[in-house]
Amino acid sequence: MTGINTPSARHRRRTGRLDWIWFVPFFGFTLLFLVIPTIGLIIGSLTGGHPRVTLKYLAQLSQPQFLDAYRTSIALSAATALGAGLVGILLAWAAIGGGLPKALRPLLMTFSGVASNFAGIPLAFAFTASLGPVGMITVLLQQATGYNLYHHGFSLFNFWGLAITYLYFQIPLMVLLITPALETLGRWSEAAASLGASRWQYWTRVALPILRIPLAGALLVLFGNSFGAYATAYALTSGMINLIPILIGQEMTGNVLFSPGLGDALAVGMVVVMSVVFGLYLLMNRKGGRWAQ
Amino acid sequence: MRPARGSSWLVVLLGAAYFILPLVATLQFSLQTGTRPLFSAYSSILTASGFWASLGLSLFMALAAVAIGLLLIIPAAYWAYLRAPKVRTWVEFLSILPFVVPPIVLVFGMVGLYGNGFGPLSSPMVLILAAYGVISMPYLFRSIDNGLRSVDLRTLTQAALSLGAGWPVILLRIVLPNLRTAILGGAFLVFALIMGEYAISSMLGFNTFGVYMLLTGQTRAHAAAALALISFALVWVFVGFMHAVNRGNITFGPGAR
Known part of the structure; x- marks a missing residue:
């Protein structure tokens, strides 16, 4: 071993045993403030603070109110x-x-970065x-056409109103997520065209198979982002919509009192989803890695 | 194989309408001041002591979150990248784990566990800074991990070592300067997130900018509209900075919605 006396090798020997010191703050912090509290929730959901393990709290999630909250949360996330x-x-x-002006692209990307964080x-x-009962669009629409959104079943403060609002940060996030994949498509489009592929062949045989995995990955991120x-939901509905995060918030502020185990079970359900x-x-990302080269 | 130009314009214009109309409506609402001067909603906000106090508190929280996140992530990510690739997988996994635990669940778990009887850990200030530190990790890790790969810090470190530099010198004069764009890019994103954060601070009883906005909205609707636009401008500033330092390198993910 001729390299053994280079400074870096000497240094390695000297510090080798202390390597772990570099990781102590990181692992200590994540354990203390992320892993252990999450494990605490899981234990709480299984014991309710009592010494005996029981599935009763998790089973209570199947009560209509909680089932409906999960259903609404999942539906809202899926829809948006x-x-x-x-x-x-x-x-x-x-x-x-x-074929739009080149200047539009950086503008779209920057705006997407802003709007995806404007929540x-x-x-x-x-x-x-904009769309509240006396919002600008609602009022202008009524003045122009006599059509009052709120007389025809629309409300900003229910499921669909919330969904329209969530789109304001969801759409830009999608733009940010999918643009890299769409950019690689350009090359494939030229290749397909030069080989004489029809528009239909290009989409079904080339574009969709390439986009499938990044698309699925992006949709999953969007789902999690909304879930x-x-x-947003609290401010818009004053906490009057039956979503899981809202229920947990109510439990924390003492507006409703579930048994301790039930609150934990609600939270654990969120973590599971x-x-x-x-x-x-992650699975998509690993599969998609091949195409990202 | 490309979209027709006309339909592209249509899509972009419709999209622009959806994104610009709420801002216009907010502006119009904030200027609907009846008999009072045109910008009275803004002047009432800018002269309210609660506004500056909450903005200052959120700014402090954002700075602290970035500092905590960087102090945790840089040594771990750098050392794992340099010497312990197997540990890197764990650092990455734990850094992204906060995505799985939404902020409301995180604060619920923390308060449930440490809420009382854990000495300094039970202090709301410790809990909120810890929670913000956790939230910042995925963004900072992604950014710093990209930075580590793109400048080949391994070779630079070897060179510094062979020239006789010690670790403090290497960290301060090699690692940090080379990671500057990565650090700034991640930091501005965390800033944008923490400045408007609501769930965690309201649960822990802090009057942050997000909480101040909500309270204002309950009593003074026009001032709230003005606040919303001020907040939008703030996000624009932070994200603008992020794009400026971090061209084409987009970090994303669920955050403090």
């Missing part, structure tokens, strides 16, 4: 993920390959000012 997925991909596609309380205010959202979504996302 699919809606934003469709609109986002159209927007990105139009901006990349639609929570101010977003709820912005939509109340964990609390502030998010884990499934995230697990699928």
Whole structure:
């Protein structure tokens, strides 16, 4: 071993045993403030603070109120993920390959970065000012056509109103997520065209198979993004919509008192849904890695 | 194989309408001040002591979150990248794990466990800073991990070592300067997230900017609209900075919605 006396090798020997010191703050912190509290929730959901393990709290999640909350949360996340997925991909596609001025693209990307982070309380205010009962769009629509949205079943403060509002941060996130994949498509499009593929062949044989995995990955991120959202829903509905994050918030502020185990079970249910979504996302990413080269 | 130009314009214009109309409506609402001066909603906000206090608190929280996140992530990510690739998988896994635990669940779990009887750990200030540190990790890790790969810090470290530099010198004069764009890119994104954060701070009883906005909305609707636009401008500033330092390198994921 001739390299044994280079400074780096000497250093390695000297510090080798202390390597772990570099990781102590990170692992200590994540254990203390992320892993252990999550494990605490799981234990709480199985014991309710009593020394005996029971499945009764998790079983209580099947009560109509909680089942409905999970259903609404999942439906809201799925609806906004699919809606934003469709609109986002159209927007990105139009901006990349639609022969529009070049200046539009950086503008779209920067705006998407901003809007995907414009969520929570101010977003709820912005939509109340637009589509609320006396919002600008509601009023202008009534003045122009006599059509009052609120007399025809529309409300900003229910499921669909919330979905329209969520799209404001979901669509830009989709644009950010899918643009890299769409950019690689350009090369494939030229290759397919030069080989004489028809439009139909190109889409079914080339574009969709390439886009399938990044698309699925992006939809999963969108789903998770909406599933964990609390502030927007709370501010818009004053906490009057039956979503899981809202229920957990009510439990914490003492507005409703579930048994301790039940609150934990609600939270664990959220973590389980998010884990499934995230697990699928990682799986997609690994599969998609081949195409990302 | 490309979209027709006309339909592209249509899509982009419809999209622009959806994204711009709420901002216009908010602006119009914030200016509907009846008999008072045009910008009275803004001047009432900018002269309210609660506004500056909450903005200052959120700014402090955002700075602290970035500092905590960087102090945790940089040594771990750097050392794992340099010497312990097997540990890197774990660092990556734990850094992204906060995506699986939504903020409301995180604060619920923390308060349930440490809420009382854990000495300094039970202090709301410790809990909120810890929670913000956790939230910042996925963004900072992604950014720093990309940074580590793109500048080949392994070779630079070897070179520094062979020239006789010690670890403090290497960290301060090799690692940090080379990671500057990565650090800034991640930091501005965390800033944008924490500045508007609501779930965690409201549960722990802090009057952050997000909480102040909600309270204002309950009593003064026009001022709230003005606040929403101010908040939008703030996000624009932070994300603009992020794009400026971090061209084409987009970090994303669920955050403090």
